[in-house]
Amino acid sequence: MSRILIIAEHDGAILNVATAKTLTGARALGVDDIDVAVFAADPAAVAGQAAELNGVSRVLSVAGADFAHPLAARLAPEVAAMAGDYSHILAPSTTFGKDLLPRAAALIGVNQVSDIMEVIDARTFKRPIYAGNAIVTVRVPEGGPVVATIRTASFAASEGGGSASIEERQPQAGDPGHTRFIKVEGSDGSGPDLSSAPIVVSGGRALGSADNFAIIYGLAKRMGAAVGASRAAVDAGYVPNELQVGQTGKIIAPDLYFAIGISGAIQHLTGIKDAGTIVAINKDAEAPIFEIADLGLVGDLFEIIPELEKAL
Amino acid sequence: MKILVALKRVVDYNVRVRVKSDGSGVETDGVKMSINPFDEIALEEALRIKERGQAEEVIVCSMGGADVQQQLRTGLAMGADRAIHVETAGAVQPLTAARILLKLIEKEQPGIAFLGKQAIDDDCNQTGQMLAALWDRPQATFASKVDISEGKATVKREVDAGLETIEVDLPAVLTSDLRLNEPRFVKLPDIMKAKRKPLDTIGLNELGVEAAAELESISFEPPPKRGGGKMVESVGQLVSELKNKGLL
Numbered sequence: 001m002s003r004i005l006i007i008a009e010h011d012g013a014i015l016n017v018a019t020a021k022t023l024t025g026a027r028a029l030g031v032d033d034i035d036v037a038v039f040a041a042d043p044a045a046v047a048g049q050a051a052e053l054n055g056v057s058r059v060l061s062v063a064g065a066d067f068a069h070p071l072a073a074r075l076a077p078e079v080a081a082m083a084g085d086y087s088h089i090l091a092p093s094t095t096f097g098k099d100l101l102p103r104a105a106a107l108i109g110v111n112q113v114s115d116i117m118e119v120i121d122a123r124t125f126k127r128p129i130y131a132g133n134a135i136v137t138v139r140v141p142e143g144g145p146v147v148a149t150i151r152t153a154s155f156a157a158s159e160g161g162g163s164a165s166i167e168e169r170q171p172q173a174g175d176p177g178h179t180r181f182i183k184v185e186g187s188d189g190s191g192p193d194l195s196s197a198p199i200v201v202s203g204g205r206a207l208g209s210a211d212n213f214a215i216i217y218g219l220a221k222r223m224g225a226a227v228g229a230s231r232a233a234v235d236a237g238y239v240p241n242e243l244q245v246g247q248t249g250k251i252i253a254p255d256l257y258f259a260i261g262i263s264g265a266i267q268h269l270t271g272i273k274d275a276g277t278i279v280a281i282n283k284d285a286e287a288p289i290f291e292i293a294d295l296g297l298v299g300d301l302f303e304i305i306p307e308l309e310k311a312l
Numbered sequence: 313m314k315i316l317v318a319l320k321r322v323v324d325y326n327v328r329v330r331v332k333s334d335g336s337g338v339e340t341d342g343v344k345m346s347i348n349p350f351d352e353i354a355l356e357e358a359l360r361i362k363e364r365g366q367a368e369e370v371i372v373c374s375m376g377g378a379d380v381q382q383q384l385r386t387g388l389a390m391g392a393d394r395a396i397h398v399e400t401a402g403a404v405q406p407l408t409a410a411r412i413l414l415k416l417i418e419k420e421q422p423g424i425a426f427l428g429k430q431a432i433d434d435d436c437n438q439t440g441q442m443l444a445a446l447w448d449r450p451q452a453t454f455a456s457k458v459d460i461s462e463g464k465a466t467v468k469r470e471v472d473a474g475l476e477t478i479e480v481d482l483p484a485v486l487t488s489d490l491r492l493n494e495p496r497f498v499k500l501p502d503i504m505k506a507k508r509k510p511l512d513t514i515g516l517n518e519l520g521v522e523a524a525a526e527l528e529s530i531s532f533e534p535p536p537k538r539g540g541g542k543m544v545e546s547v548g549q550l551v552s553e554l555k556n557k558g559l560l
């Protein structure tokens with residue numbers, strides 16, 4: 001039996017683009033039947049969006065009041081209950097997928113393949129290890145489904161134009177009652193999304209303060225870009241955590257990436273390896289960021305950025 | 313309440329890891345080894361919970377060959393009360409690691425099992441979630457703030473959208489993110505004291521754990537290199553390069 005299940009990521013209203021990227025990874029497996037499961041309080045809208053993705057055969061729409069927030073402890077048994085019908089179970093390698101899928105894998109009784117960046121065949125994959133310093137090719141043993149997260153920066157989003165059927169399914173497990181969602185605090189959602197924006201402008205420790213970081217926001221706005229940051233800038237409180245790019249932040253693949261006042265630590269670089277063009281601005285000509293930048297400019301960012309804004 | 317903290321021995325995060333020329337693995341000979349940074353943060357948090365009077369004992373554990381005892385000793389020097397070394401022939405993959413940790417949990421009955429969110433060698437980010445599943449208890453992954461009260465943990469989690477707060481009943485599995493705390497430095501007298509703290513070694517077969525089917529590593533390769541960069545002399549030149557590439 002060859003059939004793929006993708007667990008949709010969404011916010012209750014909109015299907016996250018990470019799901020369309022996971023679908024592209026799934027299509028590389030050479031398996032024709034691809035189902036997308038949508039767990040939501042009211043799945044109709046998201047299920048409709050999933051059904052429009054090209055390559056999806058069926059959308060499984062599972063409604064439940066306790067699916068209003070995606071809690072791994074609640075969703076993992078649902079995924080495990082579906083597993084018997086599938087050769088592959090996939091989710092995006094976002095915090096949603098990373099939280100949920102290993103829990104489901106353990107219930108199914110298999111190791112997970114994390115962060116697939118390339119598909120060799122239906123059970124053989126490339127994935128990064130050591131913060132991207134090495135790439136390992138792994139093979140999943142026979143005897144269970146392949147449970148894997150897809151590194152979204154490695155795959156473009158699948159296009160629309162599909163018309164999959166939508167089937168309603170009933171939840172199979174109950175709410176364990178031991179895990180409660182309280183709240184989520186995040187950016188206001190204005191400006192392009194860091195994970196999918198074609199241009200990203202990131203600032204580092206060199207910005208020196210939250211007030212100074214405004215210069216990065218200004219440049220980003222001017223270019224219609226999303227704002228990112230190094231860990232040092234987040235740790236220092238200049239910007240919120242969701243802007244962190246790197247091994248433990250977001251792994252992104254914009255067409256154009258600006259690293260401004262960022263030294264280029266390996267943990268940062270691993271987050272931007274798939275960027276089209278990397279521009280580095282740093283006052284230290286020896287900064288490691290220049291070793292991987294496509295275009296480098298040595299100088300003081302506080303002089304260069306205003307000049308750049310004027311030139312745009 | 314006891315807290316069980318899992319410490320993995322990994323190549324130090326400052327080391328630039330290289331793939332062996334025959335593609336059989338990465339070079340680890342003579343390379344500096346340390347506690348996985350996330351696990352050090354997990355231990356620091358456990359110690360702070362104990363120092364606030366909310367836990368009685370902090371137990372560190374590690375799975376691997378005899379050399380993981382170095383990292384356990386460091387954990388004891390940081391302030392853990394005792395250590396358990398589960399001796400395994402080689403590295404264990406996450407599901408087997410989780411099965412081993414479950415055995416330790418059944419024995420020790422901790423209120424919290426504290427792990428790192430990911431090991432910086434395999435970058436799997438799985439073990440804590442798997443342990444929570446096998447234990448059938450809550451998980452709060454990617455924790456950047458933890459408050460314990462009345463048998464519950466309120467945890468702020470670093471998620472793609474920002475900071476999510478969830479509340480979990482204890483016992484539970486927590487996994488640490490980088491901003492949870494800054495681990496303390498170990499002082500020399502603590503290293504001396506740590507030598508006298510108990511460190512038990514258990515053989516894997518004594519625990520009766522069934523090893524999960526492992527992923528087979530076929531080959532290793534260095535990451536694709538990015539093409540050589542170009543330095544520009546001025547903002548004007550930068551802008552015209554970007555225009556030439558059709559990016560502006």
Ligand SMILES: Cc1cc2nc3c(=O)[nH]c(=O)nc-3n(C[C@H](O)[C@H](O)[C@H](O)COP(=O)(O)OP(=O)(O)OC[C@H]3O[C@@H](n4cnc5c(N)ncnc54)[C@H](O)[C@@H]3O)c2cc1C
Pocket residue numbers: 203204205206229230231232233244245246247248249250260261262263264265266267268271281282283284287299300301302325349350432490
């Ligand atoms: C387990 C682990 C995971 C990590 N994960 C991540 C991650 O996901 N993302 C991440 O980013 N980091 C991560 N880090 C941290 C990483 O190792 C670096 O510490 C961090 O990236 C440094 O941030 P930075 O480049 O902003 O700061 P610094 O390294 O301090 O660099 C600042 C740079 O700014 C330049 N500069 C200073 N003033 C100016 C000026 N006026 N104009 C122009 N340039 C100037 C300096 O020359 C310097 O190169 C991780 C670390 C660990 C241990």
Ligand SMILES: Nc1ncnc2c1ncn2[C@@H]1O[C@H](COP(=O)(O)O)[C@@H](O)[C@H]1O
Pocket residue numbers: 318319320321348350351373374375376404406409426427428429430431432434435436437438439440
């Ligand atoms: N061999 C091991 N010894 C001790 N702890 C481990 C081991 N393997 C995994 N862990 C724990 O599990 C966490 C996540 O690991 P991983 O799922 O491999 O990314 C680590 O941060 C450790 O806390």
